[in-house]
Amino acid sequence: MKLQLALDLVNIPQAKELIKEVENHIDIVEIGTPIIKIEGLKAVKEIKEAFPNLEVLADLKTMDAAAYEVLKASEAKADIVTILGVAEDESIKGAVEEAKKQGKQVLVDLIAVKDVETRALELDAFGVDYICVHTGYDLQAVGKNSFEDLTKIKKVVKNAKTAIAGGIKLDTLPEVIKQQPDLVIVGGGIANQEDKQAVAAKMEDMIKQG
Numbered sequence: 265m266k267l268q269l270a271l272d273l274v275n276i277p278q279a280k281e282l283i284k285e286v287e288n289h290i291d292i293v294e295i296g297t298p299i300i301k302i303e304g305l306k307a308v309k310e311i312k313e314a315f316p317n318l319e320v321l322a323d324l325k326t327m328d329a330a331a332y333e334v335l336k337a338s339e340a341k342a343d344i345v346t347i348l349g350v351a352e353d354e355s356i357k358g359a360v361e362e363a364k365k366q367g368k369q370v371l372v373d374l375i376a377v378k379d380v381e382t383r384a385l386e387l388d389a390f391g392v393d394y395i396c397v398h399t400g401y402d403l404q405a406v407g408k409n410s411f412e413d414l415t416k417i418k419k420v421v422k423n424a425k426t427a428i429a430g431g432i433k434l435d436t437l438p439e440v441i442k443q444q445p446d447l448v449i450v451g452g453g454i455a456n457q458e459d460k461q462a463v464a465a466k467m468e469d470m471i472k473q474g
């Protein structure tokens with residue numbers, strides 16, 4: 265099980281400072297959608313160059329022109345690129361094909377997908393690398409989480425790795441670990457904490473202990 269730090273509400277210098285504090289405890293750093301919208305793909309490139317030992321995920325949440333966006337993120341040195349599960353099948357297949365050509369990976373984000381079980385089954389057949397259940401900020405604000413969705417996709421996904429994101433904190437991490445996803449994505453649960461290094465270290469430890 266890998267740990268991914270999601271960085272959303274910071275600029276590039278703030279992102280670098282934050283990563284420095286926790287880099288020994290995480291596997292993947294996510295350059296979040298808001299950062300990419302504000303700073304562009306140079307955020308991905310700068311972070312990968314500053315932290316070459318970490319995998320870097322570009323959270324593009326692609327909806328269309330998928331192969332082109334995967335190509336551009338690959339040129340910016342992203343290791344993993346995200347596409348939305350609600351995108352057309354052609355877009356998903358295009359993203360997978362381009363990622364394979366570039367030696368990169370695709371994570372499909374199931375945010376806003378209503379029937380996650382059916383969609384996960386379809387996505388798994390397209391050869392995507394990760395399928396991620398995700399409760400975004402706006403649904404977290406009304407008390408939702410993705411724990412049940414993780415159970416549902418774990419039943420049907422046979423080839424892809426499974427991932428979970430959305431409001432995961434130290435106190436909810438055990439519930440996630442119980443389900444053994446391949447990837448746990450944590451944003452505010454680390455980034456908004458006073459002692460980020462201690463929280464990331466604790467999370468790493470809990471994940472290692474399984």
Ligand SMILES: O=C([C@H](O)CO)[C@H](O)[C@H](O)COP(=O)(O)O
Binds near residue numbers: 431
């Ligand atoms: O993808 C995300 C969200 O849609 C904003 O871009 C976050 O990175 C993801 O939800 C993880 O962050 P937390 O919910 O703060 O753990």
